[in-house]
Amino acid sequence: MKNYLKNLVELNDTKKSKRFAYFIQFLIIFSVVTFSIETLPDLKPQTKVILNAIEAFCVIVFTFEYLARIYVADNKLKFIFSFFGIIDFLAILPFYLSFGIDLRSLRLLRMFRLFRLFKLVRYNKAMRHFANAMKLAKEQIILFMIITIMLIYFAAVGIYYFENEAQPEHFSSVFSSLWWSIVTLTTVGYGDVYPITVGGRIFTFFILLIGLGVVAIPTGIISSSLTKAVEPNEEKK
Template sequence: MKEKIRIIIEDNTSPKGKVFDYLIQVLILLSLIAFSIETLPDNSVYTIEILDTFELICVIFFSIEYLLRIFVSNKPFNYIFSFYGIIDFLAIFPFYLRGAYDLRALRAFRIFRIFRALKLIRYNRALNRFSIAAKIVKEEIILFLIITGIFIFLSSAGIYFFENEAQPKVFTSIFHSGWWAIVTLTTVGYGDVYPITNGGKVFTFFILLIGVGIVTIPAGLVASALSKAREIEEIEDDEIKKI
C-alpha cells in the first residue's frame, strides 16, 4: 500500500498521479483566490462562512497530502526539513495556529498562506528545470554576486567623494551612498537620491553603462543554463523510454 501511495503522490506520469497533481494544483489556485477575496472590506456573513468552509476543506486536503508525503518518504525528516517540506508545512500551519489561539497579533501569521503559491513549483515540470539550471551556473552566479558587490562598494565610495561636500545630508558616508549605488547599478533610478555636481553626474553616467552590463549578465547565464537543463532532461527521458 505504501508503494501504491508513493506512485500516486510522487509519480505524476501515471494516470492516478496526474489526477492527484491536478487536484492539488486546482485547490492551491482556488485557495489563493479565496484568500484574496477574504481581504475585501464588504464581505457578507454568508460569503465569510463559505470562505471559512472552503478554507477548512483545503486545509484538510493539504494536511492529508503532507502526512502522506511523510509516510511514503524513505527518510521522513529529510522531507520535513527540505524546501518542499517546509513550504507544505507553511501552507497549513496558520490555520491550526488560528484555531489554537485567539490573539489578534497572531493573525499576522496568516500571511504564510501565500506560500501555497510556491507549492505549485512541485507540480510544474518546466519549473523544475530551474533547479537543474541553478546547479549548472552556481559558480558563475557566485562570481557574479562577488563582482557586483565590489562594484557597489566602488560606486558608493566614488559618489561619496564627489557628492559629500555638496550634499552632506544625503551622501553622509559610503554606507549612506550604498542605496544610490544599488539603484543606479540596477538601472532602477528612483530619483530620491541623485548627484548635483558635474563630477558626480559624469561618474553616474559611467556607472549606468556598467549597470546595463550587470543586468544582462544573469539573463544570459540563466538562458544558457536552461537550454542545458532541457538537454539533460531530454537525455533522461530517452533513457527511461529505453528501459
C-alpha cells in the same frame, strides 16, 4: 495502502496520480486567490465564513498530502528537511499557528501561505527545469551576488565623496548613499536622488554602464543553465 499512496502522490504516469496532481495545483491557485480576496476591505461576514471554510478545506488536503509523502518516503527525515518538505510544511503552518489566535498580532504568518506557490514547482515540468537550472548555476549566482554587493558598496562610497558636500541631506553617509547605489546599478533610476555635481554625474555614467552588465549577466547564466537542464530530458525522448 503504502504502494497506493506512493503511486498517488509521487507523480507516476497513472491517471489517478495525474488527477491528484492537477487537483493539488488547482487548490494551490485557488487558496492563493482566496488569500488575496481576504485582504479586501469591508467583506461581509458571510463571505469571511466561506473564505475560512475554503482555507480549512485546502489545509486539510495539503496536510493529507504532506503526511502521505512522509509516510511513503524511503528516508523520512531526508524528505522532511528537503526543499519540498520544508515548503509543504510552511504551506500549512500558518493555519495551525493562527488557529484560535487573534491574527491582528500574527499577520506576518499569513504571508507564509504564499509558500504554496512553490509547491507548483513539483507539478510543473517547466518549473522543474527552471529549478534544476538554478541548482546548476548556484555557484555562479552566489559569486555574482557577492560581486554585485561589492559593486553596490563601491558605488555608494564613490557617490558619497562626490555629492556629500553638495547634497548633505541625500548623501549624508555611505549608508544613506546605498539607496542611490541600488537603484542606479539595477538601472531602475527612480529619480528621487540624483547627482548634481560634474564629478558625480561622470561617476554615475560609469556606474550605469556597469549596471547594464549587472542586469545582463544573471540572464546569461540562467539561460545557459536552463539549456543544460532541458537537454538531458530531450535526449531521453
